[in-house]
Amino acid sequence: MAEQIAPTRSNLLQRRDQLRLAQRGVDLLKRKRDALIAEFFGLVKESLAARRSLAAASKEAYFSLFLANAWDGPEEVESLNLASRTGLELEISIENIFGVKVPQVRPPEFSGELPFSPINAGARTLDAAAQFRRLTEAIIQVAATETRLRRMGEEIKKTSRRVNALEQTVIPGIVVQIRQIRSVLEQRALEEVTVLKRIKAKLQEREGQQSEAVTA
């Protein structure tokens, strides 16, 4: 339902200001969307590379675990696994890209120190552990890139929705309102002119009658 507004000159000026503001907003939002899209495509490349690294790291890690279980034995693999305490601490900071808050995950730093004695520890198992550390880094890299990508995608969609709302609803609405106010104001001005003309005609008629009386 269209908003009812008083057809006054001040409202007309206000609506014109709103229209200018909306048009400037559309312009800014479009520029923001273009910048986000450019950033998004950069991230897509990064994300695809991270996915490829993840696939390669995953293949290596599981194959090395396969070999460790075969050669060192599942008991040795389980034994070394017992020594490690589970859990991984990640450092996450928030980065602002064109007003979008995206998480920045710093890859974990694995300590080179072994919690157990390397003497007699299965070489294949240690190799598998190293491969799984690389896999963990690859997983975190993919998670970080894809989270950024998702946030950027959501922001692009949000910005597009805003642009569409301004272009297709808000601006046409203001234009209609301006047109209505202007039409009413023009009609009023026309009416005023007509009234003034009639008054003028009446005054002239009266003046004519008075001059005729004086002559008679």
Added chain:
Amino acid sequence: MSSDYGFINARVKGLKANLLDQEFYSEALNSGDFAGFTSALAQSPYLPELEEAQTRYSGIRSVDSALARNFYRTTRSLLQLSDGLPGELVGLILLRYDLANIKAIARAKHAGREPDDTQVALLPAGELKPAVLEAVAAAPDMAAAAQALLATSTPLRTAFARAAAQYQSDGDLYTLEIALDRAYFTAIFALLKRVPAPASFERHLRREVDATNLRTALKLRGSGGADELFIAGGREIDRSVFDAIAADPSPAALQVLAGTGFAAVGEVERLGAAEAIIRELVDRSAKRLAADPRGIGVVADFLRAKEAETARLRLLARGKFYGVPRAELAKELGDA
């Protein structure tokens, strides 16, 4: 039980005759899938253990369980048939399984794991029986586990008790494990001093010490060696070779192996490949030892062959289960 090498080695040769031949590996390698592999295994001496394992587990776990059970029965029979000096030497050869089991229990205690979690990490192929290991694993903490182990006669018990007492104050698993590793080698050399072991067997054990030091140095590459990680008693890998390899991660550092029996290790880059070469070199040493029909070498060689067979079967089982291409599996099998 006998202390006569003639009797023991005749029995061991009987066990050796049960090892799988090349024909089995070809058949298993050509089997289409995991079911084909288990059918082939069911026609081998592993049938009783496989049937037993399949009632409790399925897939890879059933094969792993059957192989572990078979290996356990083999080592148990070796311990049961030998007595006197040969018995002590067999116990010495199998001591590394006790060491591995004690370390697994220590790791579980350190990480606060439940005793059930520890069971999958135990292979009771040494002198410590499964019931003993279960009792030690069920102890509430490291000190109680060490206390439980003191009731046994394993040469590692005192070292574990001392290391556990130290662990109570510093909570350092690494130090505890180093103490156990060093106690293992100390026990070996103490026994060799005490009993008249053949010189060839002593040479083989020193070769194993060299192999252990070389493996440790390769694992440490680039981070530098440490006093506590070098085991004295080897013949070719001395402290300077150990330090040179541990300190420098570049391939050039492996040139120090030139002129030693481990020179071939210098030609590979990955730890896994180096491990395969070292294992082959120690296997050769064990084979030379087996040439003496009235020595412990026959047992040592048989155990290494049995370990290699177990590893090959685990490899084949996994390869078939996960559908690893035949060529890749054959290549890996060649390294086993």
